[in-house]
């Protein structure tokens with residue numbers, strides 16, 4: 001049995017963000033174990049977010065844009081972002097950078113091993129691998145969903161799921177001065193679907209077919225949509241490009257309450273910590289807020305007091321939208337249409353980042369069709385009390 005001050009179980013976005021922040025604070029004197037089933041950096045996720053200030057991990061930003069395209073019901077518009085910049089970071093760069101720094105630090109140990117179990121022995125949280133047991137004052141875990149093995153089910157079991165291709169072309173076809181946030185597919189009826197396109201250069205881009213719904217598709221269906229988009233929009237045939245990489249993801253659009261503790265002394269981090277914004281799937285920036293709060297809290301010397309990831313009113317807006325996407329996807333499409341038509345993208349981003357005032361929220365709410373929301377408010381009233 002080995003004893004640490006802190007154990008970070010899971011070295012993905014949240015675990016490594018926390019480790020990095022500990023390393024760059026007086027907590028670097030603590031003894032910390034960071035453990036993951038794989039510590040090999042992988043180029044499998046592209047994390048994007050918007051920020052009005054200097055972004056987290058600024059030196060690692062891969063691309064950024066201040067113009068975004070939205071296309072819905074045949075109207076295509078490109079808008080300047082005045083307050084925000086949209087940033088993109090690659091998981092491989094992030095993991096390489098942080099793991100290298102951790103390797104060089106004598107108080108921080110890295111271990112590649114699957115976590116078998118997390119338990120509490122009455123006084124200490126404990127982590128078990130096949131061959132070892134580790135104890136700590138706190139364990140921060142992003143490995144296990146605290147809702148698994150419970151009877152609780154989401155009311156709206158929605159996922160944001162997507163499959164994309166990173167391609168290169170011999171001819172310059174992409175305008176890399178803007179990215180495409182959402183190019184809606186109005187032919188898709190059992191949820192909301194859209195293309196998300198990040199141009200790395202005029203000859204290279206990541207193009208993802210993204211769906212908000214409760215059922216995954218066969219992988220080839222997403223790929224057919226990407227291929228069709230490349231053909232319709234850019235006149236690209238399969239011989240005109242080569243696929244360098246594929247990116248698949250499924251992100252929970254969770255409507256269950258925030259569950260901060262896995263077991264006593266074991267705090268849930270990142271997606272399993274309920275940090276993902278339910279209505280958008282964006283998580284990376286919210287992980288930064290969660291991990292900043294943890295470090296601040298630990299430095300204060302007081303017991304850890306995790307903050308809920310969202311204020312109550314934002315939880316309500318998310319729940320209403322989940323209800324509409326799940327039960328009335330056509331209404332949801334109309335809501336997106338009015339949202340983007342009647343508001344600047346800066347205002348939409350401020351609202352989705354939960355940085356808006358109540359007056360800003362009322363302006364957004366009054367810009368979209370009211371009837372679906374009135375129905376959602378009524379239908380979700382009991383659920384809202386639980387979250």
Ligand SMILES: Cc1cc2nc3c(=O)[nH]c(=O)nc-3n(C[C@H](O)[C@H](O)[C@H](O)COP(=O)(O)OP(=O)(O)OC[C@H]3O[C@@H](n4cnc5c(N)ncnc54)[C@H](O)[C@@H]3O)c2cc1C
Nearest residue numbers: 010012013014037047048114115143249270271282283284
């Ligand atoms: C493909 C993809 C793209 C995304 N893009 C964005 C984006 O653009 N913007 C955004 O805000 N969010 C995005 N997200 C959502 C979210 O930011 C990511 O999922 C992010 O990685 C979540 O961080 P995490 O630390 O919670 O989980 P992860 O990064 O998945 O980390 C969990 C870690 O735990 C390890 N682990 C799990 N089980 C065990 C075990 N039993 N033993 C040991 N280790 C274990 C895993 O190996 C992993 O390294 C994306 C998600 C995906 C899947």
